[in-house]
Amino acid sequence: MEGGAYGAGKAGGAFDLQTFIRQPHTVLRLVSWLFAIVVFGSIVNEGYINDSKESEKFCIYNRNRNACNYGVTVGVLAFLTCVLYLALDVYFPQISSVKDRKKAVISDIGVSAFWAFLWFVGFCFLANQWQVSKPEHNPMNEGSDAARAAITFSFFSIFTWVGQAVLAFQRYRIGADSALFSQDYTDPSQDSTMPYAPYANEPEAGPDIGGSYQQPANAFDAETQGYQTQGY
Numbered sequence: 001m002e003g004g005a006y007g008a009g010k011a012g013g014a015f016d017l018q019t020f021i022r023q024p025h026t027v028l029r030l031v032s033w034l035f036a037i038v039v040f041g042s043i044v045n046e047g048y049i050n051d052s053k054e055s056e057k058f059c060i061y062n063r064n065r066n067a068c069n070y071g072v073t074v075g076v077l078a079f080l081t082c083v084l085y086l087a088l089d090v091y092f093p094q095i096s097s098v099k100d101r102k103k104a105v106i107s108d109i110g111v112s113a114f115w116a117f118l119w120f121v122g123f124c125f126l127a128n129q130w131q132v133s134k135p136e137h138n139p140m141n142e143g144s145d146a147a148r149a150a151i152t153f154s155f156f157s158i159f160t161w162v163g164q165a166v167l168a169f170q171r172y173r174i175g176a177d178s179a180l181f182s183q184d185y186t187d188p189s190q191d192s193t194m195p196y197a198p199y200a201n202e203p204e205a206g207p208d209i210g211g212s213y214q215q216p217a218n219a220f221d222a223e224t225q226g227y228q229t230q231g232y
Contacts, residue, residue, distance in 0.1 A: 023089075025164060026086070028167065029164065033078075033082035033083065035078075035154075036074075036075045038149060039078075040071065043071045043150050044072060046060070047072075060133070060144075060146075061133060062129040062132050062133040062134070062137070067129040070125055071154070078118075078157070081111065088104060101175065105172045105175060109168040112168055113162075120158050123158065
């Protein structure tokens with residue numbers, strides 16, 4: 001296959017850690033991975049607080065457990081998704097099939113766009129529930145910094161995942177232009193469906209060097225003149 005198809009070199013090349021880390025999509029995945037940890041870690045550690053009158057813990061976001069559950073679920077799944085696609089990025093240069101590389105890049109576009117949407121929903125949901133929270137539910141403002149951090153990094157995660165989708169789309173366009181020959185390409189000269197070999201015209205024969213001798217006209221004239229001279 002052609003080297004450089006879909007943003008990677010020829011299959012079988014040596015893995016370079018420094019080059020891998022410096023790639024833009026790798027940087028965005030690591031940042032998204034870190035943001036996901038901040039979001040679900042903040043909610044798990046300080047998103048549930050105790051009420052002085054009740055023994056059961058409640059969600060800091062307007063006592064809406066769905067808000068906390070959504071933040072934790074999206075954060076954990078986004079964390080796992082980043083790990084999965086980081087592993088795919090490491091293995092990607094070893095994929096020899098152009099079609100398989102294309103599928104991987106297309107899935108990267110779809111998954112990144114999907115997670116950008118989920119983070120947008122999460123940011124709006126958490127911000128709204130935090131805004132309508134009643135002060136009497138948390139008079140000591142416990143976990144307020146953690147709640148704001150989860151909202152803030154949910155907002156940042158929207159852009160990191162959108163960036164991943166854009167970079168994946170660029171890789172798709174570059175790959176579509178560079179992958180000119182796929183593994184299904186068949187050389188016409190070796191196509192088994194062709195019953196006979198193509199006919200090729202033989203070159204025309206050159207002049208016959210050893211051909212018959214032709215008597216020069218001058219010799220004939222000289223001989224004729226000789227005959228005429230003898231006749232007189």
